[in-house]
Amino acid sequence: MSIKTFKPYTQSRRQMSVSDFSDITKTEPEKSLIKIIKRKGGRNNTGQVMVRFRGGGHKRFYRIIDFKRDKLNIPATVIAIEYDPNRSSRIALLQYQDGEKRYIIQPVGVKVGDTLVSGPDAEIKPGNALPLANIPVGTFIHNLEIAVGKGAQLVRSAGSQAQLLAKEGEYSHIRMPSGEIRLIRVNCYATVGQVGNLDHENITIGSAGRNRHMGKKPHVRGTAMNAVDHPHGGGRGRSKGNNQPRSPWNQPAKGFKTRPKKVWDWVIVSHRNKAKKK
Secondary structure: OOEEEOOOOOHHHHHOEEEOOOOOOOOOOOHHHEEEOOOOOOEOOOOOEOOOOEOOOOOOEEEOEOOOOOOEOOOEEEEEEEOOOOOOOOEEEEEEOOOOEEEEEOEOOOOOOOEEOEOOOOOOOOOOEEEHHHOOOOOEEEOEEOOOOOOEEEOOOOOOOEEEEEEEOOEEEEEOOOOOEEEEEOOOEEEEOOEOOHHHHHOOOOOHHHHHHOOEOOOOOHHHOOOOOOOOOOOOOOOOOOOOOEOOOOOEOOOOOOOOOOOOHHHEEEOOOOOOOO
16 A cells, blocks of 8 residues: 655645555445434534534445454455455455455454464464464564453554563463553454554645544634533633633543542553553
């Protein structure tokens, strides 16, 4: 994949860049593996806006991704690489020997015609899924489970990868993309390799309209609002009215404790912010 730029025939085109989609081999999604997304515009079940600055955007189908990789020891052939509007990475369409088709996130180096397997005895190569106990120390991985059998929840975005550092008893030490070192059970599954679409981070949006197509509305600063609309609003010039950083609901944004007890801090061996202490 490479990045495509444009001649600057408008000011927005001058900075804009897009993927050239040269790695895509199939343009229409598999009909049996899609479902309709019901848009909420950041609203909850009562219609109240809970997440601001969301709404609109292009219609899209959700592609059902196999994050569990629970068809064990059954070889699958990669028959297509597709674009997914719901995530930054590409997705690969697998067809198993029994005829079933499933989507997975495409790792670097996986292409049409490759054979992938999931299970404890799978080969250590990009795209194969194994328990952490069966993966050699030092291997780069992605699609990482937190709870056994729940499916991958970590390291799924384009270009991301984690590294298996050590194994001690029931737990393994994983260095996350953020630099954090975390304990995860050795019987959790992970996929070997790095997530594909590495050039995603080099794409420049370039225009406000393109963000609106993605369902993102303009983000308005609190200091630009009136006093009735935000704790930072009102005043003359760029003034917060002597208020500390707060949310629109008046909750302090810096130093305010929101958790009653740090239940899961024991799984973090080394914090991503080295200066922060547990």
